[in-house]
Amino acid sequence: MPSPVTDFFESLRDRAHSALAGGGKAGKVTIQVGSATCEHAAGSLDVLDEFTKHIQSSGSDGIVIHKTGCTGRCSKEPIVGIFIPGQAPVKYERVNRELVHEIFTKHIQKGIPLPEHALDGSLDRKDGPEKSGKTSISKHFSDMYGDVSFFTAQNRVAMRHSGVLDPESLEEYISLDGFKALATVLSKSDPEWVINEVLKARLRGRGGGGFMTGQKWKFASQNEEKTRYIICNGDEGDPGAFMDRGMLESDPFSVLEGMIIGAYAIGAGKGFWYIRAEYPLAIKRIQNAIDLCKAAGLLGKDIMGSGWDFEMEIRLGAGAFVCGEETALIRSIEGERGQPKVRPPFPTTRGLWGKPTCINNVETFANITAIINHGGEWFASVGTEESGGTKVFALAGKVKHTGLVEVPLGTPLRDVVFGIGGGVQDDRPLKAIQTGGPAGGFIPASMDTLAVDFGPLSKVGSIMGSGGMIVLSEDDCIVDISKFYLSFTQEESCGKCTPCREGTTRMLEILERITGGSAVLEDLDKLERLARLCQQTALCGLGRAAPNPILSSLKHFREEYIEHIEGKTCRAKKCVAMIHFEINAEACIGCTACVRNCPVNCIAGQRKEAHSIDQSRCVKCGQCFDFCRFNAVERK
């Protein structure tokens, strides 16, 4: 039965299709260049510029450039895709200006691809996620990238459009079923149906807490107060994670659509994006998405002809990790210092300006359209009994392929690190996997078959967190990394409650004594006691989770702490107080590389003669160790 909403949607879709056909890529050679922050950092703007120049000087009108978001294949950026009609797509890695010239003159103009520069060195098509029957919703993605094993081992739901779409084009988003979910929701005009679908999906919040999203929405929608707010948490404070930035920059419309649907479900009239100021491109793209949607009648008054009104605006974070915590975030939007409050009352009862408020993470919203379009049951079937769907991880640290990876919940950690990540850098032994950032913990290599899911991870003392996954090799010192995380939380503690403010400072002092070689064994008990105290008594999640890295490392790597204290040794050779550098006279060929690079000139030796280090002046910066190509400098 045609309703104003379906009419609106159909005409919207027709307009989008004809706009795309007009400027179109159809029948043309398409050069696809990623343009998110990470790609810009890797030089994709130069690449774009060079392609534009080549197209201009070739005078051809059969070649178009398509700017897309980020596929998440960070270590190989900038990535360029060449799509010639009737031929299999070819992707190139680490493209620079010189390579652009080669790609243009050989591949585009003569039809000869360059396998030596192909992404992951392969031009053969393998079975994509589509063909192996995982999900059909990432069809566009696998059409483009289905031949690269880094991607085939994944299952893309939240990131299905990342790297496929031009993140600044509303038309492109609409052409890939964009706003179909909102049209469905508005024409059903039944908020409860939406909440039920999300409940059926068993979608748990992706921001760290893992609370059932449908449940949260239900609480907010049942509140007697009718002025309600919805907030998208794009503060992404975990200092080793960038999933949310990826989605905001690469597929802003789908996060936005998910948020509008959430607003409809809970009956909110106004929404806020809280995005950290360190993400200027994400802010720009969300603002652009808001403006375009407003102009198209997808936001503002009488959305899609349904008679329902909803507005949104962006608020910037200002570099305080604690503002990712929901009550602190609310204070920040209110223009206050971002200090958390005691919960309950939870924001769904009393939130922004005292009104019921629903706060959800970027990735949580990015899943909503898929749930509405494909059904909650389908979504639940992707994950585990406990939680439905997939999770995006920012895979980084000592792993071969770093980047954003999305896998079904329940996937063994091993499959992520070795299957997708390609294993540990330089084929060193895996030591541990850290998940959850400063609020999380270490999972020792012996437990790498553990499933990534909320329950199993917290059982071993870590947490799912927002999706940071740091791979540590035998070259990393667990005590040192724990100290790193604690120094982060100590610095970010807002100072409101004593256990967190004082506890983190005292724990950090103990860790510094341990790595500095001046600790005694009793310090370890003191550390553990303090850690438990802070965990039990701190006011907000920041303080309560701050001891997690310490407690989990004490649980799985206690012997390393003891080695530091009793033996004054650091087996990873990281803790400077416990090592010194020596030159092995037999291996040294006298190339003088270390002499030239020593910042304090403490290395003596003539060309072609073995060198030696003056220990009394050495500052242990490790430059000589890094520069020596003959492994003659030894850490002892």
Place this chain on the structure above:
Amino acid sequence: MNHQTSTTDNWEAIRAACLDVLPAHIIAFIEQNQDMEHSEGQLIAVLHMVQAHFGFLGQDTMHAVAQLAQIPLAKVTGVATFYHYFRLQPRGKHMINVCLGTACYVKGAEKVAQRLMDELGIHFGETTRDGLFSLDSTRCLGTCGLAPVVMVDNQVFGPLTPTDVSVLLAKYVKKEKVAAE
């Protein structure tokens, strides 16, 4: 903004004094929000605008914001000092931010930071004497895939070794020299 202006009740005089300190677009933004519901919630947005314009939040600009938005100066200062993103000191021409996030840390960001401090002769939060560079650290720029990274102004560079850092700095210094000639 002197004591006399801040204690007068002559609104025109206050506004005129603020106009001396703040650029027109910020004044317009504050005034446009003034009558809206929850206008005090825009304080952080205003401070972002001030910092974008001047590079830092100075005493007199914060005072002007407080006067014009009619928010106690104590609160403006309280907010400005709470958030790390806000700087209270003038910054150099180029802002160098070393990422000390997890991914960068495990890939050796500390050495990169040390090299920067050695070459520039300053610590985090300081500005070189010639006013060319300010050095700061940040936690994760969201480009962990390229770790370790350094952001100069709005451009991210990575992965960098300490040697790359020296080369990068030299490039900026050279550019400045050429521009000065």
